[in-house]
Amino acid sequence: MKNLMKVKQTFFSQSSILVTGMLVFLSSCGNNQQQAEIPPAEVPVEQVKEGLGLSRREYPASIQGVSDVEIRPQVSGYLHKILVDEGAYVQAGQSLFKIDDRVYMEQYNTAKAAILVAKANQKTAKIDLDRKMEMVREGIVSDLQLHQAQASYDAAAAALAQAEAAAQSAKINYDFCTIKAPVSGYLGRIPYRLGSLIGMSSVEPLTVVSDARQINVYFNMSEIDFIQFQEKHAGSSVQEKLKHAAPVDLMVANGSVYPHKGRIDAVEGRFNETTGSVTFRAKFDNQQGALRAGNTGKIVIEQQYDKVLLIPIASTMSIQDKIYVFGVEKDNKVVQKGISVLGKSGTNYMVSSGISAGDRYITAGFERLQPGMTVLPQQTKVDQVNAQLQGR
CATH class of the missing domain: 1.10.287 (Helix Hairpins)
Structure with missing residues (x-):
């Protein structure tokens, strides 16, 4: 029995030593892992550059003839003759309708x-x-x-x-009793038929003649866009600024661009308090009659910016209507910067503030980064080529 008790004591003592050693070994391994440094992430980095920016803005527009004239009878009587058809082009002075005379x-x-x-x-x-x-x-x-x-x-x-x-x-x-066209243009719909009793008190006009050799295109511009429009063009008054404004394009309903450019020639005198916008008018030639009153489309205004800061849209992040870019400081620390943009130029943002030319920014992979993290900048192929050229 004594020998058996000694064997048990020896076994338990050896087991405790083994367990203690394993705990010490695991503890030392954990400390080594904690002491090991996590290598910084490699991210593609570019420098902010200045370039030529071309801003393109589109505004929904409505099209009207230069003169849309309602044709109404000036005497009462029964409609005796309809001498034209809907949609026809008529000359000024041409007979349109005949009242029983x-x-x-x-x-x-x-x-x-x-x-x-x-x-x-x-x-x-x-x-x-x-x-x-x-x-x-x-x-x-x-x-x-x-x-x-x-x-x-x-x-x-x-x-x-x-x-x-x-x-x-x-x-x-x-x-x-013979109703004639006061102007040349295209006829609208004719709601009356032969035998209809018509007069000056009739609710609907006999038709509408639209002089569409030139057309007026109306569109609304927000207050911010209007201020930028004034700042962009020279002149001490709105009319002088309109004279210096570049021609504009008209995009019709199918997405194609009307072949003739137009010019903005008028601005409404006051803003609409409900919409916060002001109405512009652009005039286009329409000798071939491709456009009709009542058409819709979009006015396309392009503005050129010289030496503007360009940032790829794909290299930015939008958070609650604000745009951010992840920059890299001199110590390779990540910093999140809010930027203000003038508009889009192709696939780039045109930046007005928040970042400067020569600043470094992360082009991709910034979604997993946090401000303050250390990164390992990786030059893009474009920067590598520029560096080689500068070295020569």
């Missing part, structure tokens, strides 16, 4: 007959006046009778003038 023709004939009566009355009054003048010279009648004859003649002359005016008014109404 029989009533107005009779009114005109009556007015002309009234002229003949007035002329006869005037002639009779003139004969009486001449006779009274002769009798006064002979002393047969008094001057009072002569004055009465003169008054009768003046009244007859006034009645003739009144009859002539009434005849002229009747002729105008008679001519109004």
Whole structure:
């Protein structure tokens, strides 16, 4: 029994020594791992460069003819003839519609007959006046009778003038029965049909004539864009700045660009308080009639910026409407910088503030980095080539 107890004591003592040694070994291994340094991540880095930037802004636009004239009747009557078709191109002075003119023709004939009566009355009054003048010279009648004859003649002359005016008014109404185009252009929809009763109180016009040889394109610009527009162009007034503004393009509904450029020629006098925008007007030639009033599209304005800082859009991060770039300081520490942009130029941002030319920034792989981390900058192929060229 004593020998058995000694064997157990020896076994337990040796086991405790073995466990203690293993714990010491594991502890030393953990300390070595904690003491081991994590190597910095290699990231591609480039320097901020200045270059030529081309900003392209698009604004939804509506198209109208230079003159969109509503054609309305100036007399009432039944629509007797429609002499044109919807969408046709008409010349100024061309007949478009015909109102039943029989009533107005009779009114005109009556007015002309009234002229003949007035002329006869005037002639009779003139004969009486001449006779009274002769009798006064002979002393047969008094001057009072002569004055009465003169008054009768003046009244007859006034009645003739009144009859002539009434005849002229009747002729105008008679001519109004033929409705003519006041300007050249394309016709719109014709909502009325033969036999329709039309007049000046009609709600809808007979049609609309759009003079589309030139078209006006209206678009809205925000207050910030308007300020930048003024700062970009020379001149002491808005009109002078418009004269220095570059031509603009019109993108039509299918995405193609209208072949003729236009010029901005007017700006609304005040901002819309609801939308916070101001309306611009650009004028385009449209001799071939490719555009029609009522079309929609987009005005495309391009602005060139010389020596502007360019940062690839792919090398930035957007957080809550703010744009950031991950820069690399001299000690290779990562710093997150907020930048302000003027706009886009191709695949680049044009930067106005937040970073300077020559600053280093991480082009890719920055999503897993945190500010303050140390990185190992890795030159891109472009920077390597530039460095080689500078070394030569």
